[in-house]
Amino acid sequence: MKKNNINIFLIILIILIFFSFSGYSQNTNWEVPSDKKTVKNSVLTSKNVVEKGKSLYEKNCQSCHGIPLKNNGISLFPPPPDVGSQKVLSQSDGELFYKISVGRGSMPSFQNVISDEGRWSIIHFFRQLSQKKNVQKLKNIKITYFCVDSSQRINVEVFGENEKNEKLFISDAEMDFLIKRNFGLLLLRSEKTDFQGKTSILFSQNLPADSLGNLEIIISLKEDSRFDKVEVKLTKKWGIIPKTMNFNEIRALWSLRARSPFWLIFSYFGVVFGVWFGIFYVLFLLLKIYKSGGKNL
Amino acid sequence: MEKENLTSRRDFLKLSLAATGLTIIGGGILSSLGCSKTQNEISQEKTLQENQTQGREGIKNKRFAMVIDLSRCRNARKCVAACQSAHHLRPEQFHINTYRMQDAEFTQPYFLPKPCFHCENPPCTKVCPVGATFKRSDGLVLIDNERCIGCRFCIAACPYSARSFNWFEPKDSEKDKDKIYDVELNVPQKKGTITKCLFSADRLRQNELPYCVSACPNGVFYFGDLYEDAVTNGTTKETVSFSELIRQNGGYTLMEDLGTKPSVYYLPPKNRIFPFIYEGKTSLEKQNEEED
Structure with a gap:
């Protein structure tokens, strides 16, 4: 009996080890055909290409893999790796290109979604992540803004301090202009600061706002290797008040009795009472004939 | 025979009186219980009513x-x-x-x-x-x-x-x-x-x-x-x-x-x-x- 128990225990243990191992192998080994491994990146790197790769990454990949170098991908099995990690960057361009194109399990295939050029730009974006790792970050980042109500423009200036407490204008920083919506923040536009740390945005005249015409605007400095994320909130009466429609106030077949017009109620009850009056009048006459008992006939 | 009949009538009257009394008291207790229950129901109904009114009103x-x-x-x-x-x-x-x-x-x-x-x-x-x-x-x-x-x-x-x-x-x-x-x-x-x-x-x-x-x-x-x-x-x-x-x-x-x-x-x-x-x-x- 005891021996039996030990046997069962051993079998379970073997099965468990087998499963964990198979899971492990699935987790780590994603075999790429050797002819695909050596494929060279057909797109030459440039600032524009890296930018394009970054925006494609943010649109298609970031929701699972997270912000690069932050290790904040969502929990899936196998976990989506951080694209700035060694696990990703140690692979050849060909391997990465193959994996992005073909996909596996919960990693979708992007062959039909992103062009070849786009997928190569994403790989360029991954490559330059490794160069950015060890830079001292600026502190006391400040965003100052000036609003021009007549043209609905916001001028923004960004500056920070280095270790020596010198004031520096932050150039080439990405700023998001967002507006608050019911379930999230709507990105209006991304702008880059110029060499003086300045940028500006012109707001469209016909942005739908809340019932008072207020727009809650969020100016967000996107995190970079040089600085952390900074946000500023402001409210402006720049939007248009949307024309609302109360479904219960319009007249429809399904609307309430209280919404029916007077002429309809009048004619309906007029017809109903008229018919009933006719019937009762006939009955009354018949009764009269019956009561007279033929005396007058 | 008559005597027996009389006592039985008297007994019957007594019994019926007692029964009526009991019914009245019992009824009173029951009705008071019932009353408290309906009050409870009213308070519940109010929240149900609130739910119903809120449910019919859309978010503005x-x-x-x-x-x-x-x-x-x-x-x-x-x-x-x-x-x-x-x-x-x-x-x-x-x-x-x-x-x-x-x-x-x-x-x-x-x-x-x-x-x-x-x-x-x-x-x-x-x-x-x-x-x-x-x-x-x-x-x-x-x-x-x-x-x-x-x-x-x-x-x-x-x-x-x-x-x-x-x-x-x-x-x-x-x-x-x-x-x-x-x-x-x-x-x-x-x-x-x-x-x-x-x-x-x-x-x-x-x-x-x-x-x-x-x-x-x-x-x-x-x-x-x-x-x-x-x-x-x-x-x-x-x-x-x-x-x-x-x-x-x-x-x-x-x-x-x-x-x-x-x-x-x-x-x-x-x-x-x-x-x-x-x-x-x-x-x-x-x-x-x-x-x-």
């Missing part, structure tokens, strides 16, 4: 809409599971369901999640003889099960088959016995009444996305307010312009020729990132196989 200055991106659905059915657990539905009852679609012989199949379309011009509410189902100011079409008489006219009227009937005891009927009915959640479900998709009206009141939308792992659902012209993806939480999304992807509604004006929009299954994989078989396929 909102008009909700959903966008479903068919190119991303891979039949994970997480939306279905989240919905069924939130609304205490039996496994055969669906407020939202994903269907396997193929439009013609040579077209590619795809998965289609289908909730209630919360039509701007809903045929279901017109046929209700008791005013149990109604349209709110924010565009939602809900049902009040306290009023529903179970005639199922609305099931017949809905061209999208969005409604289902509680034919049997609902799933958690024992557990939900003491709960006060919430019109915006449709819990507790009631046997012999209609149940339908509510766009998670209870969550919308708390400014949160519906159950199905936030449960989707593949970013299929967008949900938002049309007055703001913005919809938010339940998976990525990315907010985009509704009109831009529809314009760029060729969004459409189902059976628009009926004049129902649905609040649920579809994006065509184009540039799909997941291949169509379906291992099971539909009932129609099985039937065809059996016939062969």
Whole structure:
């Protein structure tokens, strides 16, 4: 009996080890055909290409893999790796290109979604992540803004301090202009600061706002290797008040009795009472004939 | 004989007097108990009434809409599971369901999640003889099960088959016995009444996305307010312009020729990132196989 128990225990243990191992192998080994491994990146790197790769990454990949170098991908099995990690960057361009194109399990295939050029730009974006790792970050980042109500423009200036407490204008920083919506923040536009740390945005005249015409605007400095994320909130009466429609106030077949017009109620009850009056009048006459008992006939 | 008769009459009178007294006292006690019960019921009814009034009033200055991106659905059915657990539905009852679609012989199949379309011009509410189902100011079409008489006219009227009937005891009927009915959640479900998709009206009141939308792992659902012209993806939480999304992807509604004006929009299954994989078989396929 005891021996039996030990046997069962051993079998379970073997099965468990087998499963964990198979899971492990699935987790780590994603075999790429050797002819695909050596494929060279057909797109030459440039600032524009890296930018394009970054925006494609943010649109298609970031929701699972997270912000690069932050290790904040969502929990899936196998976990989506951080694209700035060694696990990703140690692979050849060909391997990465193959994996992005073909996909596996919960990693979708992007062959039909992103062009070849786009997928190569994403790989360029991954490559330059490794160069950015060890830079001292600026502190006391400040965003100052000036609003021009007549043209609905916001001028923004960004500056920070280095270790020596010198004031520096932050150039080439990405700023998001967002507006608050019911379930999230709507990105209006991304702008880059110029060499003086300045940028500006012109707001469209016909942005739908809340019932008072207020727009809650969020100016967000996107995190970079040089600085952390900074946000500023402001409210402006720049939007248009949307024309609302109360479904219960319009007249429809399904609307309430209280919404029916007077002429309809009048004619309906007029017809109903008229018919009933006719019937009762006939009955009354018949009764009269019956009561007279033929005396007058 | 006479004496005996007399005593018995006297006894009878005594007994009947005592019985009357007892009945009066007992009745008094019972009625007072009854009174306290009705008071309890009144307090409960008030909250139920509050629920009902709140349920009929829409959220102010909102008009909700959903966008479903068919190119991303891979039949994970997480939306279905989240919905069924939130609304205490039996496994055969669906407020939202994903269907396997193929439009013609040579077209590619795809998965289609289908909730209630919360039509701007809903045929279901017109046929209700008791005013149990109604349209709110924010565009939602809900049902009040306290009023529903179970005639199922609305099931017949809905061209999208969005409604289902509680034919049997609902799933958690024992557990939900003491709960006060919430019109915006449709819990507790009631046997012999209609149940339908509510766009998670209870969550919308708390400014949160519906159950199905936030449960989707593949970013299929967008949900938002049309007055703001913005919809938010339940998976990525990315907010985009509704009109831009529809314009760029060729969004459409189902059976628009009926004049129902649905609040649920579809994006065509184009540039799909997941291949169509379906291992099971539909009932129609099985039937065809059996016939062969």
